[in-house]
Amino acid sequence: xxxxxxxxxxxxxxxxxxxxxxxxxxxxxxxxxxxxxxxxxxxxxxxxxxxxxxxxxxxxxxxxxxxxxxxxxxxxxxxxxxxxxxxxxxxxxxxxxxxxxxxxxxxxxxxxxxxxxxxxxxxxxxxxxxxxxxxxxxxxxxxxxxxxxxxxxxxxxxxxxxxxxxxxxxxxxxxxxxxxxxxxxxxxxxxxxxxxxxxxxxxxxxxxxxxxxxxxxxxxxxxxxxxxxxxxxxxxxxxx
Numbered sequence: 001x002x003x004x005x006x007x008x009x010x011x012x013x014x015x016x017x018x019x020x021x022x023x024x025x026x027x028x029x030x031x032x033x034x035x036x037x038x039x040x041x042x043x044x045x046x047x048x049x050x051x052x053x054x055x056x057x058x059x060x061x062x063x064x065x066x067x068x069x070x071x072x073x074x075x076x077x078x079x080x081x082x083x084x085x086x087x088x089x090x091x092x093x094x095x096x097x098x099x100x101x102x103x104x105x106x107x108x109x110x111x112x113x114x115x116x117x118x119x120x121x122x123x124x125x126x127x128x129x130x131x132x133x134x135x136x137x138x139x140x141x142x143x144x145x146x147x148x149x150x151x152x153x154x155x156x157x158x159x160x161x162x163x164x165x166x167x168x169x170x171x172x173x174x175x176x177x178x179x180x181x182x183x184x185x186x187x188x189x190x191x192x193x194x195x196x197x198x199x200x201x202x203x204x205x206x207x208x209x210x211x212x213x214x215x216x217x218x219x220x221x222x223x224x225x226x227x228x229x230x231x232x233x234x235x236x237x238x239x240x
Contacts, residue, residue: 015085015097027100037077038108039236047211048073049236067211069218072231073109074208075101082235086206090138098138101234102145109232113150116230118202120194121147121154124217125161125184142234143204152202158190159217180216186224203231210237 012021016032043050044059046067051059076082088094089101123139131137140156147154163183191198203217208231218229 012099013094013096015089015094015100016081018088018094027103035081037079037081039074039077046071047208047236049208050077050238061211065211065215067215067218068222069203069211069214069229069231072203072208072214072233073112074233074236075104075108076235078207078209078235078237086235090206091134093135095136095138095141098141098145101142102149105142105146105232105234106149110150113146113152113202113232116200116202118152118200118230119196119198120158121152121202121204122158122217122221123154123156124203124205124213125157125159127161127163138206139204142206146204146232153194155190155193157187158201159220160185160187180212184217184220186220188224191224198226200228201226201230203229205231205233206235208233208236 012024012027013019014021014029014032015027016035017029019029021027021029039048039050041050042052042054042056044062045057046062047059048071049059049061078086085097089097121143123137123143126134126137126139143154143156146152161183162185201221203214205213208214214229214231221229
């Protein structure tokens with residue numbers, strides 16, 4: 001009876017069009033799901049960006065840059081459809097969209113993540129000013145949901161964003177790296193919550209574009225004894 005009442009008061013909204021989902025029981029409208037571009041092969045073996053040439057192993061970004069993370073995965077191409085969906089999730093309090101996102105990550109990459117066997121999941125942090133403004137960190141919602149589904153511990157504050165940075169989307173590759181320099185710090189108190197020594201970590205973020213944020217987090221983690229860093233994101237830009 002309680003669930004019936006909740007469904008009436010808070011019907012499931014589609015993460016693409018924002019309308020009430022039909023048929024009941026779905027987390028997305030079937031026509032809207034058909035608009036999403038899932039990342040498929042061929043893709044970069046390092047960052048997972050789709051690339052056009054079958055014979056190539058890496059995208060141009062990963063060929064040029066000496067990234068220190070091991071490798072990562074993303075669900076969807078960061079096109080106009082997902083730009084709006086993720087923007088609403090981050091800035092318009094559409095936290096319920098996470099249910100569909102988490103479901104799809106588990107369906108598509110759940111077994112892959114288990115094979116990687118990370119010690120913990122770690123959400124990419126946002127600065128406290130943004131947290132107070134939004135009331136939540138969207139990546140923390142994703143990480144906690146994945147932790148429940150995959151039975152992997154989550155350390156939500158292992159990384160702290162102690163520097164308020166400029167919006168990355170307006171910066172060049174070099175400017176992004178400079179912008180993120182010293183933006184993240186390692187929280188030793190949080191690390192002590194994990195009973196064993198941390199060796200492998202899966203970072204959780206919403207969007208991967210140039211890799212600057214994931215790389216900045218990776219560098220901090222490796223300075224504190226982490227051997228391998230993987231990542232999972234909702235969306236990724238196209239590779240070349």
